[in-house]
Amino acid sequence: MDKFFNANSVAVIGVSANDKKIGHTIFKNLLEGDYQGKVYPINPTIRKVLGQQVYPKITNIIEPIDLAIIAIPAKSVLNVIDECNEKKIKHIIIISSGFKEVGNKELENNLKEKLKQYGMKAIGPNCLGTFDAYTNLDTLFLPLEKMQRPKKGVISFISQSGALGAAMLDKASYMGFGFSKFISYGNGTILDETDYLQYLAKDRNTKVICIYLEGLTNGKRFLTVAKEITKKKPIIIIKGGITKEGSKATLSHTGSMAGEEHVYETAFKQTGIIQVKSLEELFLIAKMFEKAKIPKGKNVQIITNGGGYGILCTDAIIKNNLKLAKIKKTTYKKLQKLLPNITTIGNPIDLVGDADPKRYEQAITIVSKDKNIDILLLITLFQTPSLNNKIVDVIKKTYKTKTVVVVATGGKETQELKLQLEKNKIPCFDYPEQAVNALQKLTNYFL
Amino acid sequence: MDKFFNANSVAVIGVSANDKKIGHTIFKNLLEGDYQGKVYPINPTIRKVLGQQVYPKITNIIEPIDLAIIAIPAKSVLNVIDECNEKKIKHIIIISSGFKEVGNKELENNLKEKLKQYGMKAIGPNCLGTFDAYTNLDTLFLPLEKMQRPKKGVISFISQSGALGAAMLDKASYMGFGFSKFISYGNGTILDETDYLQYLAKDRNTKVICIYLEGLTNGKRFLTVAKEITKKKPIIIIKGGITKEGSKATLSHTGSMAGEEHVYETAFKQTGIIQVKSLEELFLIAKMFEKAKIPKGKNVQIITNGGGYGILCTDAIIKNNLKLAKIKKTTYKKLQKLLPNITTIGNPIDLVGDADPKRYEQAITIVSKDKNIDILLLITLFQTPSLNNKIVDVIKKTYKTKTVVVVATGGKETQELKLQLEKNKIPCFDYPEQAVNALQKLTNYFL
Numbered sequence: 001m002d003k004f005f006n007a008n009s010v011a012v013i014g015v016s017a018n019d020k021k022i023g024h025t026i027f028k029n030l031l032e033g034d035y036q037g038k039v040y041p042i043n044p045t046i047r048k049v050l051g052q053q054v055y056p057k058i059t060n061i062i063e064p065i066d067l068a069i070i071a072i073p074a075k076s077v078l079n080v081i082d083e084c085n086e087k088k089i090k091h092i093i094i095i096s097s098g099f100k101e102v103g104n105k106e107l108e109n110n111l112k113e114k115l116k117q118y119g120m121k122a123i124g125p126n127c128l129g130t131f132d133a134y135t136n137l138d139t140l141f142l143p144l145e146k147m148q149r150p151k152k153g154v155i156s157f158i159s160q161s162g163a164l165g166a167a168m169l170d171k172a173s174y175m176g177f178g179f180s181k182f183i184s185y186g187n188g189t190i191l192d193e194t195d196y197l198q199y200l201a202k203d204r205n206t207k208v209i210c211i212y213l214e215g216l217t218n219g220k221r222f223l224t225v226a227k228e229i230t231k232k233k234p235i236i237i238i239k240g241g242i243t244k245e246g247s248k249a250t251l252s253h254t255g256s257m258a259g260e261e262h263v264y265e266t267a268f269k270q271t272g273i274i275q276v277k278s279l280e281e282l283f284l285i286a287k288m289f290e291k292a293k294i295p296k297g298k299n300v301q302i303i304t305n306g307g308g309y310g311i312l313c314t315d316a317i318i319k320n321n322l323k324l325a326k327i328k329k330t331t332y333k334k335l336q337k338l339l340p341n342i343t344t345i346g347n348p349i350d351l352v353g354d355a356d357p358k359r360y361e362q363a364i365t366i367v368s369k370d371k372n373i374d375i376l377l378l379i380t381l382f383q384t385p386s387l388n389n390k391i392v393d394v395i396k397k398t399y400k401t402k403t404v405v406v407v408a409t410g411g412k413e414t415q416e417l418k419l420q421l422e423k424n425k426i427p428c429f430d431y432p433e434q435a436v437n438a439l440q441k442l443t444n445y446f447l
Numbered sequence: 448m449d450k451f452f453n454a455n456s457v458a459v460i461g462v463s464a465n466d467k468k469i470g471h472t473i474f475k476n477l478l479e480g481d482y483q484g485k486v487y488p489i490n491p492t493i494r495k496v497l498g499q500q501v502y503p504k505i506t507n508i509i510e511p512i513d514l515a516i517i518a519i520p521a522k523s524v525l526n527v528i529d530e531c532n533e534k535k536i537k538h539i540i541i542i543s544s545g546f547k548e549v550g551n552k553e554l555e556n557n558l559k560e561k562l563k564q565y566g567m568k569a570i571g572p573n574c575l576g577t578f579d580a581y582t583n584l585d586t587l588f589l590p591l592e593k594m595q596r597p598k599k600g601v602i603s604f605i606s607q608s609g610a611l612g613a614a615m616l617d618k619a620s621y622m623g624f625g626f627s628k629f630i631s632y633g634n635g636t637i638l639d640e641t642d643y644l645q646y647l648a649k650d651r652n653t654k655v656i657c658i659y660l661e662g663l664t665n666g667k668r669f670l671t672v673a674k675e676i677t678k679k680k681p682i683i684i685i686k687g688g689i690t691k692e693g694s695k696a697t698l699s700h701t702g703s704m705a706g707e708e709h710v711y712e713t714a715f716k717q718t719g720i721i722q723v724k725s726l727e728e729l730f731l732i733a734k735m736f737e738k739a740k741i742p743k744g745k746n747v748q749i750i751t752n753g754g755g756y757g758i759l760c761t762d763a764i765i766k767n768n769l770k771l772a773k774i775k776k777t778t779y780k781k782l783q784k785l786l787p788n789i790t791t792i793g794n795p796i797d798l799v800g801d802a803d804p805k806r807y808e809q810a811i812t813i814v815s816k817d818k819n820i821d822i823l824l825l826i827t828l829f830q831t832p833s834l835n836n837k838i839v840d841v842i843k844k845t846y847k848t849k850t851v852v853v854v855a856t857g858g859k860e861t862q863e864l865k866l867q868l869e870k871n872k873i874p875c876f877d878y879p880e881q882a883v884n885a886l887q888k889l890t891n892y893f894l
Contacts (some may be wrong), residue, residue, distance in 0.1 A: 102789060147830040148858045161755025163800055166830040167856040169683055171877070174858030212755060240755055245771055246762035247753075249795055270484075278880035279759065279856065308608025308659060308687055315693035324692055336675065342549060348696055353610055383594040383613040385467060395851030409614040409726065411595045411621030430618070435724035 001121060001191070001199045003091040005132040005181055007066035008037045010139075011058050013048050013080055014072035014096075015041035022141040023093060023362035024049070026129065029144060034136035058087045067091045069129070069139050074098030074107060077125065078114055083403075085118040091135065093139050094124035099187055101126050108189060115190045117377035127186030128162030131169070133179045135203055140182075142166055154179015154207035155286050160185060160214045161240070168279065176422055177287065180205035192217035194225050200227040208289040210282055211237045214250040223271050230272030232443050234289050237275050238282050239264055247403045253344075274441050281437070284429065288405075288438035289445075295403040298373035298443050299325035300436075303363055304379035305355040305387065309407065309432055310348030313377055316436035322443065325373040334366045364394060368401045375403045375439065377431075382414045392420045399426055403442075407435045420428040427443040448638070448646045450538040450570060452579040452628055454513035455484045458536075458545065460527055460816035461519035461543075462488035462496050469542060469588040471496065473576065481583035487512065496507040502667070505534050514538045516576070516586050521545030521554060524572065525561060540586050546634055548573050548700060555636060560888075562637045569702015571749035574633030575609030578616070587631075589613055596642060601654035602733050605643045607632060607661045608700065615659075615726065623869055627652035639664035641672050648676040655736040657729055658684045661697040670718050678868035680893050681736050684722050685729050686711055706752055721888050728884070731876065735852075735885035736892075738874040742850040744821035745890050746772035747883075749857040750810055752802040752834065756854065756879055757795030759871050760824055763806045763883035769890065772820040781813045795804030795826075804837035811841060815848045822850040822886065826879075829861045838865045846873055850889075854882045 010030060013186040014023035023043070030039040031050060040063075042050050044056040055061055058068060058080070068089045070080055074096050084092060092115075100108040108125075115122050125129060129139035133152045140147070147166055157172075159165030162184040169182055180203060183196050193213060201207045209229070216222050226235055241247035242261040268275045276282045299323050304310040317324055324347045327335075335345045339362065344350040349367070351359050360380070367373060376398060380391055398404050404420055406428045408414050418428040429435035457477060461470035470490070477486045478497060487510075488496050491503040504507050505515060505527070515536045517527055521543050531539060539562075549556040555572075562569050568665045570577060576586035580599045587594070594613055597620040604619075606612030610632040616629055627650060630643050640660060647653045656676070663669050673682055688694035689708040715722045723729045747769050751757035764771055771794045774782075782792045786809065791797040796814070799807050807827070814820060823845060827838055845851050854866055855861050865875040877880035 025832065097789070143831050143832055146832060146860065161753065163449075163753025163831070164755030164759075167753065167756070167828045167861075170830050170861065171858040174862075214755070214758065238759075240758040241762065242697070242760045243765040245765050246758050249758045249793075278662050279878040280881065306608065306610025306614065307696075308606070308611030308661070311608075311613070311661065311687040311693050311696045311700060312611075312685075314686065314696050315690045318690040318692050327607050344545070344700075350700070381610050381614045383589050383617050384610070385472065385590055385593060410617040413593065414614075414617065415621075422471075431726040434727065 001195070003066045004123060004130055005092065005137055006135050007091065007137060009040065009063060010067045010069060010137070011040040011042055011061065011063050011065045012036060013058060013068055013070045014043040015043045015054060017046050017049055025141050025143050026069055026071060026139055029138050029140065033138050033144070035138060037137070038063065056280060058083050061087070065089050068095065069093045069095065071095040071141065074104065074125070078110060081111070081114050081118070083206070088245065090120055092120055093127070093129055094122055094140055095127060097126040099125045101187060108187065112189045120190070122190045123183065124186045125189060126238040128184035129164055130184070131182040134378060140166070147305050150177055150179040153180065153203065153290065155210060155290055156200045156203065156206040157210045158183045158185065158193060158200070159212040160188070160193070161184060161212055162442040164212050168268070172283065176419065177290065188217055194218065194222045197225055199228060199413035201233060207233060208286055209233055209235045210286050212240065213237055213238045219267070223267055226273055227271040234284055235273045236251070236282055237268060237273050238279060239275060274445065282436050284438045285441045288427050288442050291422065292405065292426045292442055293399065293403045294446050295374050295443050298323045298447060299373055300375045300377050301325040301327065301367055301373040302377045302379065303351065303367065304348050305351050305353060305384060306379060307350050308382045309379040309381065310350055312432040313379065313407065313436060314348060316433050320436050320440040322436065322440055325366065327370050328372055331370040333365055335363060338362045338366070353384050354386050356386040357388065357394050360391055361394045364398050368398050373402065375405065377405050377407065377435065379407045382410055382417055389417055390421065392417065392424065395421060395426055396424050399424065405429065405435050405439055407432055450513045450644070451540065451570060451577055453582050454538065454584060456487065456510060457484060457514045457516065458487040458489055458508065458512045458583070460489040460505060460515055460517045460762050462490045462501060464493050464496055473516055473518060473586055473589050474586050476585050476587065479737065480585050480591070482585060484584070485506065485510065489765065491692050505530050508534070512536050514540070516542065518538045518542040518588065521551065525557060528558070528561050530564070535831070537567055539569040540565055540574070540576055540589050541569055542574060542576060543561050544573040546572050548634060555634065559636045563675070569637045570630065574637065575613055575631035577631070578629040578631055587613070595620035597624055597626035600627065601652065602737055603628040603647045603650065603653040604624050604656060604657045605630045605632065605640060605647070606659040607635070607640070608659055609633060611659050619730065624737065636662055641665065641669045644669070644672055644676060650678060654680060655733055655764060656680055656682045657733050658682065659687065660684055661687045661700065670714055673720055674718040682720045683729055683732050684715060684720050685726060685853055687721060723891065731881050731885045732888045733809045735874050735889050738869065738872045739852065739889055740846065740850045742821050742890050743894060747772045747776065747822045747824050747886070748772040748814055748820040749824045749826065750798065750802060750807070750829060751795050752798050753826060753828045756826045756828065757797055759879040760826065760854065760883060761795060762777055763880050767887035769883065769887055774814065775819055776818050778813055778817040782810060785813070787808045800831050801833050803833040804835065804841050807838055810842045811845050813847050820849065822852065824852050824854065824882065826854045829855060829857055829864055836864055836867065839864065842868060842873055843871050846871065852876065852882050852886060855878055
């Protein structure tokens, strides 16, 4: 399947001179983006596009083609597949819609048969395309100015829905997430979610696999494969169509039956899949797995400069079945010696409102050596006059010994400081409950 | 209580020449901010601060003083209260900490007795101060560059925790929320949460009351008062210390006992209070109440340009006990005539990936006239080439006839378009589940 992400040459079948058309956008992104391979535009009715010679048919190209992207009306797709076969292309991305999702089951079946007959691997039809942050092979039909592409990283995302995938990718890029591969697979005629899962399991750049799923082509196969993969890499799934009504809506979307909620829930749980309840949760948990150091245990120590946040974190830790760390007596004594009287030493450690980076450093340095603590949950409310961006260096040092997670709510300054922390692989969260929920998923997976 | 927010003259007792000190910041904010009243600095040891003459004692001021803000060490507070009494000041904000929250129960009791004896109204001690977005009377001790102040609006926020309040206010300002009043009341010695609640109930500018609460001074009184208020204005509460462990932590924070989770839950429910599970939820529900038109019923129609989002919204609507609207036959026929074949007419109405503002307008115009629909849940994924900011004008028009809520996930462009929509009082949400949860709270309150 590697040629979908690492092709040396790509043909875009259905290039248009009209820059509003899908075929135009795909060709433009490949031509003007950072993709290093050769790109060929195909269209029998135009001669030039973006200064490049257009080929009438794929068979007119002399050089070998690794990957064909098809963006033409559904009714013409089968003929083009024949031509691709003539050209000995084995990897095809079919962007075109108008198959089983609009009731054209026969056309879809014919497509399937043809692809099988030719031994072709195909993504789609009715999909958005793919993206690889390492090779920059970008077959998404969305313009760069409308959808930001993510930087290199460890998250890969498989999405049955194109628009949903695009929205998530745009937002994730905006938030600074790093990606390996993105796959929108639409109707999944030949290659389905399990195939992609197997591929990503072997992908060295992928550390976390996220999936938006409506239905399963072969549930048993998916679960068997997933069960093996979750032993090595976390799989996070959001399932669309968990209600009867939602499931009905999946039929006209990707033409799949979504099935019953509790059946999926139980099955996912048994295979070690992390099923999330919302798109937001998917983001936050992916971030935690992307950035956080693997925890050695479930004992969390809270250090805060705001009492209320300490309390909300405490509540969340208990509600999420994590443990409030109990610091050693020696730790307690050391802290008592250094910290001013107004602070509270316990769990939470409340450094109170006038805590500066130095006070954080004193507390963190001592606490980092305490083996009763596995995870440090740091609350750094940046609104106070004494806290400033020196806290970034203080926190960076701790990251080597413990799993560190930061909570901070606020405006511009807070966002900037969190960005700095996240560049240093320290996952930051806006709210206590988000951070602790993601921590729970992290510890449950590793411990 | 009005003088806390609408004083003609304010004295800051404990002004400092050191710009890192609380007294300095409060004075500076009042002097240099948009507050229109007179401000007097008090400190016996310095003569000038920020070019202003400093008075040694409050009794040295000849003009009348409406409000005194005390920011001096706890041990000297009682003496200063005597002087305030001499000056006939009845409204005092005590920022100073070092009372019952650190075990000084006697000092707290003495303070309480004195305030009672003099018939004074006092906020604090151990609090962050107050803010009024209409008068700009800003007694918060946080510098403007560290904590943004919100614009005028309809949300008021009572917070037992100062730092939590500050973080929330900073974030809310950053997100463009409009506020009326903010009150951080700390230990709540004389005036407690119920007093503030009663005051905000009468405040014309306040439409939504948000509260961060650790314990209740007088539970029965609070609930009796709240029950009356919720008939007129929604009260949204986040309760800190809902677990035994969290409750323990409240003792060293504001010195209050947080009490048992289910007792509070039941009581809040009975009084019509909306209790939220996370700080984020507090924000999102406050926004919904701040911006949304009051719904006439629970029938929600989804219109989307992304199938996956339509499905997730459908699931969320069912899970939240809202209703999927069933459009009239005439509506169906009109839509069928206008919309292209690739769209799906039902609930969701899927306008598919190439929907432009005009297609949205066609659908929205027809659907707006259908009385089977109370709420329009619009999904506008801006990543597609065909969607642009003309959609803002299309959505603005609908807002007059139905309750409209928008869901859009994405990067920079999405954020900007949502900002424009929110300026037009259309609440926007990042994710389907957030929008529907907030909708459920809105309909439950009004219907």
